[in-house]
Amino acid sequence: MxxxxxxxxxxxxxxxFHRLKHALRPVDVAVGLGSHDDGVPVHVAELYRRGLFPSVVFTGANSPTTVDRFPHGEAVGFREIALEHGVPRAAIRVETTATTTVENIRFTRDLLAGDGVTPRSVLLVSRPYQQRRAHAVATRVWPGVTVRCSAARQDLxxxxxxxxxxxxxxxxxxxxxxxxxxxxxxxxxxxxxxxxxxxxxxxxxxxxxxxxxxxxxx
Structure with a gap:
């Protein structure tokens, strides 16, 4: 490099600046934010194996930077990676239409509500430098829910x-x-x-x- x-x-x-250092604690559900970064579902799988949440929603459609990597959509691609790393299919939901971070959060909230799930705590898993903005979006879009963020522990x-x-x-x-x-x-x-x-x-x-x-x- x-x-x-x-x-x-x-x-x-x-x-x-963009990385947050939230302490990890058990939450009701995790949300894996779609992107080009295939490290996100790998990190989700690591946290799932640690027992930090019982289920995860992967959210994301496609963008010009991801369509070649994930032709069926970011959420679907992330699900496949998570399955390969030991997360059971029954523990995974996918939201396949969001194209922005605001939509990621809003559509996931609505998906869970439609399934009768009203979490009190959520862990957002994202690209390392997406944490600050994802947290800001979630606290505005999803009031009343305790929101924490996590990402792979990597330096730049x-x-x-x-x-x-x-x-x-x-x-x-x-x-x-x-x-x-x-x-x-x-x-x-x-x-x-x-x-x-x-x-x-x-x-x-x-x-x-x-x-x-x-x-x-x-």
Whole structure:
């Protein structure tokens, strides 16, 4: 992995900001958020084997970055990986239509409600740098539920090695940072406190050209 030291430094700043360090405790249900990262269902399986939850919902349709990897959808692809890692089929539900994090949470909530399941506690399992935004979305969309987050315990360099594409990871980090601001502005999540060093790192990475995941402000 070769990338300019200043890009590595700014990416590390965003990486540390977006990761949460929630203590793991037993919950009523886990939610595996769909993405290109096949480490998510592997981590779900590890936590399931530890007895932290009795069932999991994998949620996600497709996006341009995942359709080749998971042609039947992210949730279905994640289910297959979880099955390979020992999670029984009876413990897995899939939600196959969500295309955003807000939809991931909302559609999962509705799926469970339709099955008569009203959890009091939920564990969101996601890409490492999706944790802060996923938590902010869930606490707004799913009030009254205790929400915790977890992701594979990787540092930035090992995560990039796993994904195999440093530019993709940096671009996604930049995109998630922008979404925190935009979703707070739209009311989808509560306003987020973004430290000055994070804002500065984000601005430098945007100026460098890591703009592939930026949204046009509405």
């Amino acid at each position: 070769h990338w300019p030291s200043e890009v590595r430094r700014d990416a590390e700043t965003l990486w540390r 360099d090992s995560y990039v090695a796993h994904i195999g594409d440093a530019d993709r990871v940096v671009t996604m980090l930049v995109g998630d940072t922008q979404r925190l601001e935009l979703q707070a502005r739209s009311g989808e999540i509560a306003p987020q406190e973004i430290p000055g060093d994070v804002r500065a790192a984000y601005s430098r990475l945007v100026a460098t050209g890591y703009t592939g995941r930026l949204l046009r402000p509405r």
